[in-house]
Amino acid sequence: MKVSDAINTRITTRAFLDRPVPGEVLRRILETAKRAPSGGNLQPWHVWVLAGEPMVRFKALIKEKAAVTPRGEGTEYNIYPAELKEPYKARRFKCGEDMYATINVSREDKFGRLMNFARNFEFFGAPAAFFFAIDRQMQQGQWADLGMFMQSIMLLAREEGLHTCPQEAWAIWHKTVGEYLSIPAELMLFCGMGIGFIDEAHPINRLRTDRAPLDEFATFVGV
């Protein structure tokens, strides 16, 4: 597969088939993704891979906790700035609206929206998942490195015929995730990522998000 094909066919997948991903495939993806660059070659990423029976038990635990505290445990970092400015605010809004439109959930249907948000905590049906954590000492540069590592995983997944769903939503369950996976206290959970085979028939996977035209974000000097 060409890199451009991997990039163009990667979508945030929010419905997966009930079909397991072999452990060796997950290992192979990580073996190659570790070639991602990082400032000073710090390789600041830490990843936990969850599947099988432990994943089933974990989902049940979250479901139990969410019944009591649906908003989770608060986040350790700000997922978005408090006052998101334009054009980012409008982009965020549109992406949400476009997603809910694929499954006919209106703005007024708060319950429908909540139910779909809750699907995050079932990994949207993915049979396996990654959790990414980073040392609390690390700064913006190393968080960017972690992002590059994650994108490498998402593109390698395409090469394996798989799709992914990066999930910052897991940040609201950082305590439970940390305890369940025994993540050392000096690390901070960044996010989760479901991985598996896409359910092509599910309407939510028809979403194709927009991108701003090149001239809105790129400045060419001497080109």
Ligand SMILES: Cc1cc2nc3c(=O)[nH]c(=O)nc-3n(C[C@H](O)[C@H](O)[C@H](O)COP(=O)(O)O)c2cc1C
């Ligand atoms: C770090 C990160 C965290 C994300 N967290 C979530 C999430 O918790 N739940 C979700 O449904 N989508 C999540 N997304 C998906 C974004 O909404 C998606 O990438 C964006 O709308 C662009 O769509 P695309 O990935 O299909 O191109 C996340 C994406 C990234 C990169």
